Amino acid sequence: QNLTLADWLLVYAYIDTHPDISQAGIVEHFQTCHEGALIFNQSTLSHKLRECHNMEACANDNPTALSLKRPRVVTRPDVEHALV
Numbered sequence: 047q048n049l050t051l052a053d054w055l056l057v058y059a060y061i062d063t064h065p066d067i068s069q070a071g072i073v074e075h076f077q078t079c080h081e082g083a084l085i086f087n088q089s090t091l092s093h094k095l096r097e098c099h100n101m102e103a104c105a106n107d108n109p110t111a112l113s114l115k116r117p118r119v120v121t122r123p124d125v126e127h128a129l130v
Contacts, residue, residue: 051105053084057091058098069095 049057061072069088076084086094094101 049084049086051101054094054101055105057084057094058102061095 057072057076060075061067064072067075069091073086073088073091076086
């Protein structure tokens, strides 16, 4: 399942409030949630933790990006200007 930026920010917030839980424990917690279970594995979590600061910066710079599943890449400055 591809998680949105908002989903990953939720995972990061959980990690910040539960720093003593292992990555496997975090994965298990989100897979067993009764409402809105998030399905990902420990390898994906490890990879996404390295991108944490970039993803949080993206959310702060562009709040409408919370529903995106991957970063938007625009190669033309005029289109980028129109989108922002």
